[in-house]
Amino acid sequence: MVKSYDVLVAGAGPAGAAAAMVLAGRGLSVALLDRAAHPRPKLCGGLLTAKTLEALARIFGLGEADLSARGGLFHSTPEYIFLHQGRELLRGAAAESFRFVSRPDFDALLVSCAVARGAEHLPGRAVAGCDAGTGLVRLEGGEQCRGRFVIGADGANSVTRRALGIDRVAWRRNLAAAIEVELPNGRGPGLFPRAVRTPELHVGGPSVPGAGYGWVFPGPNGPKVGICGLRREGRHGRDFGAIFLDFLRLLGVPEPEGVALRGHPLPYGNALAEPAQGRLLLAGDAGGFVEPLFGEGIFYALATGAHAASAALCGLRDGEAAAACEYGRLLARTVRPELLWSDRLRWCLFWAMRNIGSGPIRGFVKSAPAALAEMVHGRRSFRLLGRKEWEWGEGVGG
Numbered sequence: 001m002v003k004s005y006d007v008l009v010a011g012a013g014p015a016g017a018a019a020a021m022v023l024a025g026r027g028l029s030v031a032l033l034d035r036a037a038h039p040r041p042k043l044c045g046g047l048l049t050a051k052t053l054e055a056l057a058r059i060f061g062l063g064e065a066d067l068s069a070r071g072g073l074f075h076s077t078p079e080y081i082f083l084h085q086g087r088e089l090l091r092g093a094a095a096e097s098f099r100f101v102s103r104p105d106f107d108a109l110l111v112s113c114a115v116a117r118g119a120e121h122l123p124g125r126a127v128a129g130c131d132a133g134t135g136l137v138r139l140e141g142g143e144q145c146r147g148r149f150v151i152g153a154d155g156a157n158s159v160t161r162r163a164l165g166i167d168r169v170a171w172r173r174n175l176a177a178a179i180e181v182e183l184p185n186g187r188g189p190g191l192f193p194r195a196v197r198t199p200e201l202h203v204g205g206p207s208v209p210g211a212g213y214g215w216v217f218p219g220p221n222g223p224k225v226g227i228c229g230l231r232r233e234g235r236h237g238r239d240f241g242a243i244f245l246d247f248l249r250l251l252g253v254p255e256p257e258g259v260a261l262r263g264h265p266l267p268y269g270n271a272l273a274e275p276a277q278g279r280l281l282l283a284g285d286a287g288g289f290v291e292p293l294f295g296e297g298i299f300y301a302l303a304t305g306a307h308a309a310s311a312a313l314c315g316l317r318d319g320e321a322a323a324a325c326e327y328g329r330l331l332a333r334t335v336r337p338e339l340l341w342s343d344r345l346r347w348c349l350f351w352a353m354r355n356i357g358s359g360p361i362r363g364f365v366k367s368a369p370a371a372l373a374e375m376v377h378g379r380r381s382f383r384l385l386g387r388k389e390w391e392w393g394e395g396v397g398g
């Protein structure tokens with residue numbers, strides 16, 4: 001027998017948990033399924049901006065104290081450092097803090113909130129296919145279930161996305177490769193030679209590919225070092241792993257060849273124009289909703305998960321076309337302008353770095369550090385620095 005739900009949420013990361021949280025407790029049957037059981041590993045820098053804290057409060061009713069107690073929050077600082085080719089460009093402090101969480105604990109907390117609200121959690125269920133027209137979801141092992149609406153929140157390698165028949169070549173063209181490792185502090189081979197309390201952003205230079213950047217973040221067990229870059233840009237045929245090892249050398253990590261590298265794709269300018277079809281709505285990385293300048297994805301996963309849930313509420317009342325229309329409307333008013341304008345800014349900066357040198361980027365980060373921090377934290381829009389007020393849809397707490 002095929003079990004049926006009002007809404008089936010595939011993938012229990014931040015996007016799926018946010019969607020389930022908005023929908024559960026409204027008299028609806030909501031299933032939140034994931035191939036893994038939480039806490040599960042997730043490759044991520046774990047940086048949360050101020051707008052993410054606001055979204056967590058709004059959607060989940062969670063505050064900083066909850067994150068510290070149960071959500072893996074281990075560090076908070078307003079400080080940041082910008083580096084170009086390993087040389088410090090700017091050291092600053094934003095008006096608000098950047099928070100750092102351990103993703104396994106953070107994601108587990110979000111899922112536990114959705115379950116406490118009434119969502120049925122189904123761990124250990126991997127989606128093998130989805131029919132956008134009927135809402136039928138096929139699981140690995142042969143089981144099937146159905147949703148009057150399905151929210152596809154199964155990450156960058158989404159299986160549910162296949163049901164939309166998207167242009168895979170275009171999707172891959174704008175996909176970044178990302179590598180990240182957490183290195184214990186120490187002096188030996190493969191160890192990170194200094195403690196890191198302030199997040200560092202590295203741009204330019206042979207070690208960090210064009211249209212991409214590197215980072216060194218505080219981590220729960222030692223600094224987290226990562227790079228991401230558009231696969232098609234600036235690699236000059238070089239292996240991405242070799243580029244990463246160069247970055248580790250630049251940072252002073254001795255004999256990095258022995259470090260076990262871990263990679264994951266990052267949507268980097270490929271937000272889908274049509275993320276809804278029939279009974280299926282895609283949210284988070286599955287829909288490509290990641291900010292393409294700094295690669296911030298957690299906030300956009302929460303926001304699009306909540307928006308997809310609001311749209312599903314609309315669709316349960318008024319039909320599939322109404323759901324797609326409401327999702328499109330919410331995205332157009334909130335997420336899309338940020339993604340569009342941060343993408344424009346990115347190409348201006350990368351073009352300038354490649355063709356003019358580091359001058360423009362130096363000028364930009366030095367002349368406008370406060371504005372840059374305000375854009376990242378969500379106080380100002382990437383769209384011409386306008387004041388930013390976020391808008392939420394139906395069912396998202398006030």
Ligand SMILES: Cc1cc2nc3c(=O)[nH]c(=O)nc-3n(C[C@H](O)[C@H](O)[C@H](O)COP(=O)(O)OP(=O)(O)OC[C@H]3O[C@@H](n4cnc5c(N)ncnc54)[C@H](O)[C@@H]3O)c2cc1C
Binds near residue numbers: 226264290
């Ligand atoms: C190296 C790296 C560093 C990053 N650092 C940051 C950062 O510091 N700050 C930030 O804001 N963003 C960061 N991001 C981006 C951020 O991690 C993602 O944008 C965010 O996790 C997206 O959330 P999501 O819920 O859409 O997907 P995910 O968090 O990927 O969750 C998807 C869920 O779906 C499940 N799933 C996958 N396939 C299936 C299937 N077939 N069936 C069932 N379940 C499935 C997975 O187990 C997972 O639980 C980083 C990304 C990378 C790669």
